[in-house]
Each structure stands twice: as structure tokens, then as C-alpha cells.
Amino acid sequence: MEGDGVASGGMCGIIGVTGVDEAFSFLVEGLRQLEYRGYDSAGVALVADGDLWLAREADGNHSVEELALLETGSRVVGSGVSGSRTGENSGASSGASSGAGDVSIPPPRHCEAGIGHTRWATHGRPTVENAHPHVDCSGRLALVHNGIIENHAELAARLDANGHEIASETDSEVLVHVIEEELRRSESLLEAVRRALEDVRGSFAIAVVSSAEPGVIVAARRVSPLIFGVDERSAVLASDIPALLGTTRNLFALEDDQIVELRPGVAHVSGLDGSKVDPVPLTITWDLDAARKDGFDDFMTKEIHEQPRAVAETLLDRHGPGGSLVLDELRLTREELRLVDKVFIVACGSSYHAALVAKYAIEHWTRVPVEVDIASEFRYRDPVLDQRTLAIGVSQSGETVDTLQAMREAKRWGARVIAVSNVVDSSMTREADGVLYTRAGPEICVASTKTYLAQVAALEVLALALAEFRQTLDHGVIERLVGNLNELPAAIEECIDREKEVFEVADRILGARDFFYLGRNVGYPAAMEGALKLKELSYLRAEAYAAGELKHGPIALIEPGTVVVGIATRNRLREKMLANVAEVRSRGATVVLVANDGERDVEDVADHVLWVPEVEPLLSPVVNAVPLQLFAYRMARELGYDVDRPRNLAKTVTVE
Numbered sequence: 151m152e153g154d155g156v157a158s159g160g161m162c163g164i165i166g167v168t169g170v171d172e173a174f175s176f177l178v179e180g181l182r183q184l185e186y187r188g189y190d191s192a193g194v195a196l197v198a199d200g201d202l203w204l205a206r207e208a209d210g211n212h213s214v215e216e217l218a219l220l221e222t223g224s225r226v227v228g229s230g231v232s233g234s235r236t237g238e239n240s241g242a243s244s245g246a247s248s249g250a251g252d253v254s255i256p257p258p259r260h261c262e263a264g265i266g267h268t269r270w271a272t273h274g275r276p277t278v279e280n281a282h283p284h285v286d287c288s289g290r291l292a293l294v295h296n297g298i299i300e301n302h303a304e305l306a307a308r309l310d311a312n313g314h315e316i317a318s319e320t321d322s323e324v325l326v327h328v329i330e331e332e333l334r335r336s337e338s339l340l341e342a343v344r345r346a347l348e349d350v351r352g353s354f355a356i357a358v359v360s361s362a363e364p365g366v367i368v369a370a371r372r373v374s375p376l377i378f379g380v381d382e383r384s385a386v387l388a389s390d391i392p393a394l395l396g397t398t399r400n401l402f403a404l405e406d407d408q409i410v411e412l413r414p415g416v417a418h419v420s421g422l423d424g425s426k427v428d429p430v431p432l433t434i435t436w437d438l439d440a441a442r443k444d445g446f447d448d449f450m451t452k453e454i455h456e457q458p459r460a461v462a463e464t465l466l467d468r469h470g471p472g473g474s475l476v477l478d479e480l481r482l483t484r485e486e487l488r489l490v491d492k493v494f495i496v497a498c499g500s501s502y503h504a505a506l507v508a509k510y511a512i513e514h515w516t517r518v519p520v521e522v523d524i525a526s527e528f529r530y531r532d533p534v535l536d537q538r539t540l541a542i543g544v545s546q547s548g549e550t551v552d553t554l555q556a557m558r559e560a561k562r563w564g565a566r567v568i569a570v571s572n573v574v575d576s577s578m579t580r581e582a583d584g585v586l587y588t589r590a591g592p593e594i595c596v597a598s599t600k601t602y603l604a605q606v607a608a609l610e611v612l613a614l615a616l617a618e619f620r621q622t623l624d625h626g627v628i629e630r631l632v633g634n635l636n637e638l639p640a641a642i643e644e645c646i647d648r649e650k651e652v653f654e655v656a657d658r659i660l661g662a663r664d665f666f667y668l669g670r671n672v673g674y675p676a677a678m679e680g681a682l683k684l685k686e687l688s689y690l691r692a693e694a695y696a697a698g699e700l701k702h703g704p705i706a707l708i709e710p711g712t713v714v715v716g717i718a719t720r721n722r723l724r725e726k727m728l729a730n731v732a733e734v735r736s737r738g739a740t741v742v743l744v745a746n747d748g749e750r751d752v753e754d755v756a757d758h759v760l761w762v763p764e765v766e767p768l769l770s771p772v773v774n775a776v777p778l779q780l781f782a783y784r785m786a787r788e789l790g791y792d793v794d795r796p797r798n799l800a801k802t803v804t805v806e
């Protein structure tokens with residue numbers, strides 16, 4: 151739905167439960183765990199005593215917390231939220247989508263089923279009207295949706311002609327009305343949802359409840375992720391695993407074009423075409439504790455402190471007894487990898503920066519040409535790949551839709567496709583020919599930290615494995631580099647221990663508004679990652695450049711007050727880097743350099759130095775990222791921003 155000005159179902163988190171008495175608190179807790187997918191607005195619908203109860207909130211970061219207040223009674227009626235009953239038994243007007251000013255009724259204590267949603271708006275303002283769940287005209291059906299309904303305008307026109315009232319600007323709401331129509335000629339909610347989806351183009355993960363079928367949730371998926379679980383007395387569903395940790399470990403993934411009917415203790419899965427399906431059980435490697443703050447002020451600090459372990463675990467057991475590298479999840483034969491004549495890496499955001507670092511390592515160690523592409527560009531630019539191309543999709547979540555679709559595109563060209571992901575059984579890992587896992591544990595903070603470091607480490611191991619299979623590096627050199635990789639966790643730990651020194655530098659820079667991040671060689675993607683951290687956390691302008699490029703235009707922007715953050719750790723371009731830095735300093739910039747311990751000459755061109763231990767140059771982005779993360783963190787905190795949930799962002803981008 152491009153450029154049509156409607157608010158989209160977008161990229162969101164959905165949750166559902168049946169067979170649990172305290173459904174409201176269950177759903178709100180689940181929504182808290184899903185907020186990394188978006189938090190512009192949130193809502194819950196419950197089926198209780200033959201009625202539908204609905205509450206929605208559009209208060210940015212606080213939407214879920216505002217909903218939670220309804221339960222304790224500390225909040226009854228507010229500016230944007232109301233708990234209201236719809237449907238015949240309530241006596242309320244039918245088809246009500248609750249909004250500001252409705253008479254509020256606290257959530258029912260006992261209910262048969264419920265669904266919830268936390269939203270990240272892709273078009274239009276995040277308002278209560280656009281918040282999910284959406285309700286049909288009869289007030290009996292409620293629906294939550296993650297994805298984009300591409301033919302919503304066509305469907306809306308048809309519904310309008312049939313007398314439906316569409317209350318929101320979203321593409322999602324049409325779905326609930328189409329289901330309402332189909333219910334008239336269907337025997338069950340399941341049948342109506344299946345029929346309705348025949349008319350739908352686009353991506354969706356939906357969950358629907360009906361006050362006419364208490365205890366039933368019908369959910370379906372195309373592209374957008376959806377998992378579900380059952381135990382003896384209940385059944386649950388969600389967009390992602392963290393929301394369901396602590397419920398049952400009996401979890402399954404719904405695949406594309408599948409539909410599930412959940413009842414307490416029972417899940418019935420089938421294809422949207424009616425075919426029989428045996429659901430695939432999920433492997434759960436995380437526990438609930440891993441997804442909590444562990445006493446840190448915020449998830450970002452916790453996750454920064456987890457970095458040595460994230461990298462160590464990612465590197466664990468990669469080195470077999472005979473000296474050869476072990477990458478067993480790859481599922482590609484040595485021969486297949488030996489024949490590769492081109493590597494394509496596709497990714498977005500920080501994962502893209504990790505991919506850029508890997509390009510330097512793969513090309514240097516294996517002599518295979520590597521192209522790195524932003525996934526959303528790759529998909530549409532007619533790239534050149536064939537059966538001898540190795541395509542690598544890098545994604546923390548394994549669900550980023552641009553990367554997922556880029557990988558599908560690569561497959562279509564006959565390339566062998568590998569996913570580098572942090573989430574076991576994510577969409578990408580299920581679809582790829584092979585998988586290399588980063589073992590960083592759940593990352594909740596929207597800004598990537600530990601997963602970025604783990605991605606670089608994983609990709610460097612992959613680069614070395616390719617070098618081994620293709621015999622482009624001597625065994626002894628590979629041994630040394632593997633040893634260097636294993637030294638990284640200790641070096642990262644040292645950087646974290648120097649947190650206070652980084653904070654002191656940040657405090658002295660506070661007030662600056664314009665930042666340039668410069669680097670050369672692998673220092674360039676490291677600079678890009680540093681700049682992204684500052685942008686997304688502190689909302690400050692930060693541009694990253696290859697330092698040698700500055701003289702070709704951007705240096706015109708340097709003036710007193712501009713801050714230049716440079717990566718000046720040891721590599722063969724270090725002297726040139728220092729010369730580039732001297733050029734900006736002589737034009738009035740304040741210079742902050744990341745430099746190796748003991749290299750005092752950097753003090754001649756820097757106002758402040760962030761010292762890091764020296765490591766093998768091609769591996770240095772893993773270490774150099776740490777002071778830049780801490781720097782951005784401190785700036786954001788001192789400016790009063792929520793580091794875990796920066797404005798306008800969502801952890802996992804499941805829309806284009």
C-alpha cells in the first residue's frame with residue numbers, strides 16, 4: 151500500500167489466548183514483550199459472557215502501560231482509551247469501535263478468549279481509531295493484524311457499497327468486515343476467515359475472535375510471522391517467541407498460507423486451501439530470565455554487558471579437533487562452497503553494517519568477489535546471480551521482510567542461500583538452504599548491540615571456513631585468525647570496563663548537534679554503525695563517510711562545533727586516516743578518536759580519545775563498536791531519551 155495515505159496494519163505485534171481466566175493480564179504482559187515490534191498504539195479485545203470487550207490506547211511509548219492501568223482500576227476513562235462492551239448483551243450501540251469518551255467498563259475477570267495488538271504505524275497518524283483490535287459492524291467480531299493488505303481500497307469500496315461502516319483509516323479494518331460478510335454464508339468462524347482470505351492480497355498475520363463462538367480464536371498467516379502453542383487447558387498465539395516464554399514450550403510456527411483454529415487445549419491447523427497440515431514444532435533455546443533486565447537500568451545496558459558472552463557463544467565449538475572449522479548448520483557441502491564464485495550479502499540497518507565488515511574479510515581471505523546490498527534495493531534492481539552464487543541474508547530477527555524477500559529473490563535466481571540469524575526457527579532460517587546462528591540470546595532494545603557484534607563474529611568465521619574450503623589461506627594462518635577471534639570477548643570486556651571514560655567524553659560533547667563519523671577500510675562500516683547508534687538513540691544528525699571521501703564535498707560542512715568521530719585503530723591506512731582527521735581539525739571540528747592503547751600520537755590530532763585494546767585489524771569492528779555504543783547511549787540518556795524504545799522505530803521491520 152504505497153503512498154495512498156492510509157494507516158496500515160503495518161509492522162506490529164499480535165497476541166491471543168483462550169482457556170485462561172485472567173486473559174487481560176496475560177495479553178498485556180505479552181504486549182509488553184512485543185513492544186519491540188512497535189508501540190505507537192495498543193489494544194485488547196476479550197470475549198466474555200457473550201459480549202466483546204474492547205480497549206485501545208494511542209499514547210506512543212506508554213500505550214501498553216496505559217492499557218495495564220485499566221485492570222487495577224487506576225485508570226477508568228481517559229483521553230484515548232476506553233474499555234467498552236459491544237454486541238447484543240451489552241446494550242451498547244452495535245459496531246462500536248471504542249474511542250475517547252466512551253463509558254468505560256473494567257476488563258472482565260473471567261473471559262473465554264482474547265486478542266491483543268501493539269502497533270507501529272506505517273502510514274497516517276497513530277490514533278485510537280487506527281489502533282487494533284478492529285471490530286465489525288455487528289460488534290461481535292474483533293481482529294488484530296500485522297502486515298499490509300494491498301487491495302484494501304478495492305475491498306473497502308465493495309464493503310461500502312454493501313453498507314459497512316469503516317471506522318478507521320487502516321488497511322486492516324476491511325478484513326474484519328469481509329469476515330463479517332463471509333460469516334453470513336459460513337458455518338463457523340474458521341470457514342468465514344478462510345473464505346475471506348481468498349479475496350485478500352498482501353501480507354498478514356491475523357487473529358480473530360467472535361462473541362458468537364466464545365473460546366475460539368482463528369489465526370492465519372502469509373509472510374508476517376505467527377507462532378502458537380497449546381497445553382492441556384489453554385492455547386496461545388503471538389508474533390514472536392518472547393511473548394510466549396513462560397507459557398507452554400509446546401510451540402509451533404504457522405507457515406505461509408496456513409490457518410489455525412485454537413480452542414482451550416486444542417489447535418487445528420490446515421492450509422488456506424483446506425489441505426491437511428502437520429504443524430512444525432519450534433525449538434526454544436531461550437528462557438524467560440534471558441528476556442528480562444537482570445537489574446540493569448535498561449535493556450540496552452544489559453545487552454551491551456552481554457556482548458562478551460554473545461560473541462564467545464557465537465564462536466563456541468566452531469573449531470573442530472582436526473583444525474578444520476565446524477559450521478554444521480550450514481547444510482551446504484564443502485564442494486558446494488568450494489565452487490562458489492560470487493557472494494552476495496543482503497541485510498538492513500546494523501546487519502547491513504555487519505555485512506559490509508564481512509565483505510572486507512571474505513574478499514581478503516578468499517579472493518571471492520563480494521557484493522553487499524541493502525535488502526530493499528537488492529529486491530528490485532535485477533541483480534546478477536546464478537547457481538554458483540552464495541547469497542547470505544543477515545538478520546537478527548530473521549523476520550525483516552526486506553531481507554526475507556531478498557533471500558527469496560536470490561533463491562529464485564538459483565543461488566544457494568544462507569541465513570545468519572539470532573532466532574532459531576525464524577522465517578529466514580526455515581526457508582534458507584543453510585543457517586549460521588548468532589547465539590546472542592534475545593535482544594529487546596530496539597538498537598542492536600550484542601547481535602551486531604555476534605553477526606560480525608559469525609560472518610568472520612564463515613569467511614575463514616570459505617578460505618579453508620577454497621584453500622586460499624594456509625592452515626597456520628587460519629589457526630592464528632581463529633585464535634584472534636577467540637580473544638575478542640576479553641577485548642570487548644575491557645572496553646565495557648572503560649564505560650566511565652567514554653561517558654566522560656560524551657558529557658563534554660553534550661550540546662553538539664552535528665556529527666561526522668569517519669573511517670577507512672573496515673573502519674568505514676564501523677563508523678556507519680557508530681553513526682546509526684547516535685542517530686537512532688539521540689536523534690542527532692550523524693553522517694558516516696569513508697574518510698578519504700571527505701575532501702570530495704562533505705568537508706564543506708565542517709565548522710567549529712562540528713564533532714568528528716574517527717576510527718583510528720591500527721590498520722594499513724591508519725596514517726592516511728590521521729591525515730584526514732588533521733584536515734577536519736584544522737577547520738575547527740572537535741575530534742574524538744577511537745584508538746589503540748598506547749598509540750599516543752593520536753593525541754596530536756584528537757581532542758578526546760576512546761582507548762581500545764588492539765586486535766587483528768579485520769576483526770577490529772567488533773571491539774571498536776563498543777565505545778561508540780556507550781557514547782551514543784550516554785548522549786541519549788543525558789538528553790533524556792528512552793534508549794530501549796527510540797521514537798518512530800520498531801525492533802523488527804516486517805513491512806516494506
Ligand code: M6R
Nearest residue numbers: 499500501545546547550597598
Ligand atoms: O532483525 P534485523 O537484523 O533484520 O534488523 C535490521 C535492522 O532493522 C536493524 O539492524 C536496525 O537497523 C537496528 N535498529 C539498528 O540498531
